Amino acid sequence: xxxxxxxxxxxxxxxxxxxxxxxxxxxxxxxxxxxxxxxxxxxxxxxxxxxxxxxxxxxxxxxxxxxxxxxxxxxxxxxxxxxxxxxxxxxxxxxxxxxxxxxxxxxxxxxxxxxxxxxxxxxxxxxxxxxxxxxxxxxxxxxxxxxxxxxxxxxxxxxxxxxxxxxxxxxxxxxxxxxxxxxxxxxxxxxxxxxxxxxxxxxxxxxxxxxxxxxxxxxxxxxxxxxxxxxxxxxxxxxxxxxxxxxxxxxxxxxxxxxxxxxxxxxxxxxxxxxxxxxxxxxxxxxxxxxxxxxxxxxxxxxxxxxxxxxxxxxxxxxxxxxxxxxxxxx
Amino acid sequence: xxxxxxxxxxxxxxxxxxxxxxxxxxxxxxxxxxxxxxxxxxxxxxxxxxxxxxxxxxxxxxxxxxxxxxxxxxxxxxxxxxxxxxxxxxxxxxxxxxxxxxxxxxxxxxxxxxxxxxxxxxxxxxxxxxxxxxxxxxxxxxxxxxxxxxxxxxxxxxxxxxxxxxxxxxxxxxxxxxxxxxxxxxxxxxxxxxxxxxxxxxxxxxxxxxxxxxxxxxxxxxxxxxxxxxxxxxxxxxxxxxxxxxxxxxxxxxxxxxxxxxxxxxxxxxxxxxxxxxxxxxxxxxxxxxxxxxxxxxxxxxxxxxxxxxxxxxxxxxxxxxxxxxxxxxxxxxxxxxxxxxxxxxxxxxxxxxxxxxxxxxxxxxxxxxxxxxxxxxxxxxxxxxxxxxxxxxxxxxxxxxxxxxxxxxxxxxxxxxxxxxxxxxxxxxxxxxxxxxxxxxxxxxxxxxxxxxxxxxxxxxxxxxxx
Numbered sequence: 001x002x003x004x005x006x007x008x009x010x011x012x013x014x015x016x017x018x019x020x021x022x023x024x025x026x027x028x029x030x031x032x033x034x035x036x037x038x039x040x041x042x043x044x045x046x047x048x049x050x051x052x053x054x055x056x057x058x059x060x061x062x063x064x065x066x067x068x069x070x071x072x073x074x075x076x077x078x079x080x081x082x083x084x085x086x087x088x089x090x091x092x093x094x095x096x097x098x099x100x101x102x103x104x105x106x107x108x109x110x111x112x113x114x115x116x117x118x119x120x121x122x123x124x125x126x127x128x129x130x131x132x133x134x135x136x137x138x139x140x141x142x143x144x145x146x147x148x149x150x151x152x153x154x155x156x157x158x159x160x161x162x163x164x165x166x167x168x169x170x171x172x173x174x175x176x177x178x179x180x181x182x183x184x185x186x187x188x189x190x191x192x193x194x195x196x197x198x199x200x201x202x203x204x205x206x207x208x209x210x211x212x213x214x215x216x217x218x219x220x221x222x223x224x225x226x227x228x229x230x231x232x233x234x235x236x237x238x239x240x241x242x243x244x245x246x247x248x249x250x251x252x253x254x255x256x257x258x259x260x261x262x263x264x265x266x267x268x269x270x271x272x273x274x275x276x277x278x279x280x281x282x283x284x285x286x287x288x289x290x291x292x293x294x295x296x297x298x299x300x301x302x303x304x305x306x307x308x309x310x311x312x313x314x315x316x317x318x319x320x321x322x323x324x325x326x327x328x329x330x331x
Numbered sequence: 332x333x334x335x336x337x338x339x340x341x342x343x344x345x346x347x348x349x350x351x352x353x354x355x356x357x358x359x360x361x362x363x364x365x366x367x368x369x370x371x372x373x374x375x376x377x378x379x380x381x382x383x384x385x386x387x388x389x390x391x392x393x394x395x396x397x398x399x400x401x402x403x404x405x406x407x408x409x410x411x412x413x414x415x416x417x418x419x420x421x422x423x424x425x426x427x428x429x430x431x432x433x434x435x436x437x438x439x440x441x442x443x444x445x446x447x448x449x450x451x452x453x454x455x456x457x458x459x460x461x462x463x464x465x466x467x468x469x470x471x472x473x474x475x476x477x478x479x480x481x482x483x484x485x486x487x488x489x490x491x492x493x494x495x496x497x498x499x500x501x502x503x504x505x506x507x508x509x510x511x512x513x514x515x516x517x518x519x520x521x522x523x524x525x526x527x528x529x530x531x532x533x534x535x536x537x538x539x540x541x542x543x544x545x546x547x548x549x550x551x552x553x554x555x556x557x558x559x560x561x562x563x564x565x566x567x568x569x570x571x572x573x574x575x576x577x578x579x580x581x582x583x584x585x586x587x588x589x590x591x592x593x594x595x596x597x598x599x600x601x602x603x604x605x606x607x608x609x610x611x612x613x614x615x616x617x618x619x620x621x622x623x624x625x626x627x628x629x630x631x632x633x634x635x636x637x638x639x640x641x642x643x644x645x646x647x648x649x650x651x652x653x654x655x656x657x658x659x660x661x662x663x664x665x666x667x668x669x670x671x672x673x674x675x676x677x678x679x680x681x682x683x684x685x686x687x688x689x690x691x692x693x694x695x696x697x698x699x700x701x702x703x704x705x706x707x708x709x710x711x712x713x714x715x716x717x718x719x720x721x722x723x724x725x726x727x728x729x730x731x732x733x734x735x736x737x738x739x740x741x742x743x744x745x746x747x748x749x750x751x752x753x754x755x756x757x758x759x760x761x762x763x764x765x766x767x768x769x770x771x772x773x774x775x776x777x778x779x780x781x782x783x784x785x786x787x788x789x790x791x792x793x794x795x796x797x798x799x
Contacts, residue, residue: 010365010372030375034361045385091611195385198581204383205351211385252679 005063005145007033022051022058023223031210032059041168041189043153043204046212048194049256053151055212056190060147063188068142069149070135072156078163082173084132093130126177140173140183147188153203154193161203168206215257217244223257228264238275239264242304243287246297255287262286276305336362339398340381346394346541348387354380370400397538403456405534409527425516426450432503443488444496447524459535462487468539481532493528497521557787561642561757569642572786573683576646579790580653629660629721631749633710635728636690637667637701643757643783647727648686650793652677662717665689666706668699672714701731703769704738711741718748727755727783730763730770737769742776752776755783755792 007013013036014029024032032055035042044052060067070081097104105114133141139148153161167173171183191207193199215223221240224231231239243260255263263286270279281298288294340355361376374395382391396404429448433440446454462468462484469480485491504517557575564572603619610616632651634644644665651661662674671694677685690697718724724745746752754777756763756770763770774780781792 026371027375027378030365030372031379034364034376034379037364038357038360040357043383087616088610091614091616198384201349201383205354207383208357208379209383210379211388 005065007036007063009033016062017058020058020062021226022054023219023226024055025215025219028055028210028212031208035190035208036188038208039186041191041207042210043191043193043199043207044210044212045193045195047214047254047256049258050212050214051257052192052212053149056147056149056151056192059188059190060149063145063147065144065188066142066146067149068135068139068146068187069151071151072153072160074155074157076156076160080134081136081160081163082134083137083175084134085126086130086132090130128178131175131178136167137173137181139187139189140167140171140181142187143184145185145187147190150189150191152194153191153199154195154197158197158200161200165202165206168203214247214254217241220244220257220260224260224264227261228268231264231268232273235267235273235275236264238304239267242275242301245304246287246300249293249296249300251288251293251296252290253288253293259287275301276308332362332367333359335399336377339377339395342394342398343381343391346390348382348384348390350381354383357381394541397541401538402459402535403452405538406452406455406459406531409530409534421516425513425520428504428509428513429500429517432500432507440496440500441489441492444493444500447493447528448497448500448521455531458488459531463535463539468536470540471536477533477536480536481529484532484535485528494525497525557790558785560784561640561646562784564642569645572646573649575786576649577653579786580650629662629719630723630725631662631664631717632725633664633666633670633706633727635667635701635703636665636695636697637699638697639701639731640727640729640757641690641697643755643789644727645686645690646786646789647725647755647783648677648689649682650789651725652682652685654793663689664710664714665695666703666710667695667697668702668705669695670706670709670714671695700733701728702735703728703730703732703773704736707738707741711744715744715748718745720748720750722749724749724752725755726752726773726777727757729756729758729768730754730773731767732769734767737772739769739772739776742773746776746778751778753779753781753792755781755789757783759784 007016010026010030010033013033014024014026017024017029017032031042034040036059044055046052056069057067101118104117108114108117131137135148139146150164153164168189171186172180174180214220217240220243221236224236224240225233228236239260243255243263247254263283266283266286267280270277270283272280272283281301284294284297284301288297336359337355340350340358343350357380358377361380362373365372365376367373374392377395378388378391382388426449433445433448440448442454443458445451446458469476469483471477471480485493501514501518501521504514509517559568598621600619600621603621604615604617607617607619608615630651632647634647636644648663651663661677662672663677664670664672673685673689673694676688676694679685680688688694692698742752754770754773758768760782762768763774770780779795781788783789783792
């Protein structure tokens with residue numbers, strides 16, 4: 001297999017994901033590498049906004065393969081996920097058959113003989129020709145290896161989960177009229193779940209499990225630096241620290257990584273250089289989406305600024321690393 | 332290594348993490364693929380393959396550490412104290428001198444003595460592990476059994492002659508003409524190591540105990556729990572009951588989604604069929620049906636949380652709120668003499684916190700005497716408008732009214748407005764209506780009155796409510 005379409009090692013995973021601007025820790029890299037090597041689906045769980053879906057996307061781009069995404073929702077069924085018969089085409093076919101029926105049965109002497117001939121044609125009716133492939137089928141039928149993302153599997157019904165089992169364990173689907181279709185290659189399957197409900201054990205058994213939590217501040221700092229390079233290092237530092245403090249609060253919804261990024265971008269757009277700015281308070285809405293959370297975050301911001309002031313007062317003699325001082329205060 | 336991973340899988344199972352054979356095999360494969368060079372990578376690989384439930388990750392991490400490195404870490408930690416007051420350099424010198432001494436000894440020291448004296452963690456660990464694997468580590472349930480257990484293990488390790496062996500080392504040291512100071516340190520050190528061995532063995536017993544199979548709750552145990560009356564639950568049983576309740580809730584939920592699917596097809600949808608037929612030149616090729624929408628029931632639940640029935644209320648609240656998404660709306664009220672709505676608590680907290688908040692006495696005074704009549708009147712005055720023709724009202728209580736006014740007319744009004752009124756009584760049916768029980772008065776205005784003394788009855792009642 002060519003090196004471009006496969007990872008050489010866990011470190012290679014990490015490096016290549018970083019090339020796609022996705023920074024991950026050793027654990028994620030190891031598990032992704034295992035999933036590609038063992039040919040196992042990967043079930044990714046974790047709080048909203050830690051980059052679960054993003055992970056699947058960057059796996060696809062870093063391997064240079066196609067990504068097929070299937071968004072799950074309540075009521076998703078086989079017809080929408082796997083395949084459907086193209087009724088219109090089939091109907092057309094029957095009409096053609098009606099016109100041609102004379103030709104087909106020409107020369108037959110008995111009724112039984114005519115029916116035999118027709119039966120021979122019948123098989124065409126339920127054939128690949130009339131199958132309309134949906135995402136899962138496309139993934140199975142593809143000639144090249146690709147990434148199949150089954151997003152938010154917890155939103156789908158429990159029955160749908162059961163239906164996925166065949167695909168996930170054997171990479172094949174069974175169409176009653178046609179038989180079993182096996183995958184030409186084993187796709188890299190990534191399932192994501194926000195844990196709206198517990199997945200069945202049967203599904204979990206077939207997958208590798210990866211839990212992505214919020215990153216530690218060093219990693220998040222790196223992420224913000226990479227994604228919002230226009231923000232100054234000091235601002236980034238402050239932003240990440242404050243977000244981490246806010247996450248530690250008792251909130252209805254914790255700010256996600258993407259929200260940290262949004263906030264950093266917002267601050268840059270507003271030309272804010274440090275969090276002392278009056279305007280910062282108004283941008284907090286980027287990370288807190290509930291009234292109550294917002295109020296708590298504002299309080300935390302005020303506390304942060306107070307501490308910073310105190311640190312600046314006492315820290316002047318020690319040197320030029322105010323950012324470092326802040327960190328000491330926090331840990 | 333294969334053997335160690337298999338053993339580890341067994342340890343996980345003993346600690347309540349479900350690991351299938353297929354998963355163990357994958358774990359082996361993954362470990363092979365990643366190699367054993369890097370500990371974190373190895374751990375990540377095993378975690379991804381063996382553990383599939385997020386809450387289990389924490390125990391996996393802990394077990395992994397004790398299983399793969401716990402022994403060594405423990406030995407090292409205990410050994411670290413042995414250097415006493417010496418500086419590190421001095422201590423190293425001492426060890427070097429000891430090594431020379433030991434090499435010169437005849438007959439040679441036993442493996443155990445050498446490992447102990449030389450602080451050879453790896454050798455010591457190997458010896459202990461061999462002992463663990465041969466099943467020679469006794470199980471210790473109480474601290475008083477510890478000394479005997481340690482003695483037994485000492486014998487097993489062949490530590491009988493250990494003290495003499497160490498004496499011989501001391502002897503050899505004196506003969507070799509070391510300084511008085513060093514000799515003193517050496518003696519002290521050897522004594523310390525002997526004591527260390529005891530500590531190490533104690534630690535070994537602890538680690539082994541952690542890995543051994545726990546007397547887990549067995550299936551029949553759970554079944555027994557199903558039938559056990561709510562009145563007689565011990566605190567640990569309450570805890571286990573909580574798990575049983577959520578398991579039952581999950582089961583019911585799955586069942587419901589299957590049933591609902593079956594009921595989905597309704598009558599012919601003429602408009603839809605006509606519209607679909609346009610695609611096929613007017614031939615009604617695909618027939619459309621109405622979705623038969625089953626109305627999700629709305630539930631109002633009134634829970635008596637006075638002492639006598641608090642447990643039942645606790646489980647009822649848990650059950651109903653775990654099934655939240657089966658209903659379009661659940662409103663919960665708690666009462667003793669006063670009544671208050673607690674639905675908000677469940678929106679803001681997870682279920683267990685919500686329940687604790689609701690029944691801890693901050694919402695309504697739980698030390699008052701039960702007064703159903705008063706609570707009902709309050710409900711009638713303040714909350715009657717939440718009851719409409721789609722609501723099922725569930726009242727949970729023993730109807731022991733302390734001879735207050737029963738005010739059963741409230742129930743009559745409620746019943747007229749509601750779809751149905753269900754009364755669940757956690758008392759034995761034969762005691763209803765005796766003493767201060769007003770059950771017979773209230774029962775007149777209920778569509779269903781059920782005894783609800785244990786989990787099985789609770790389950791069947793909820794099942795019926797969802798179905799009808």
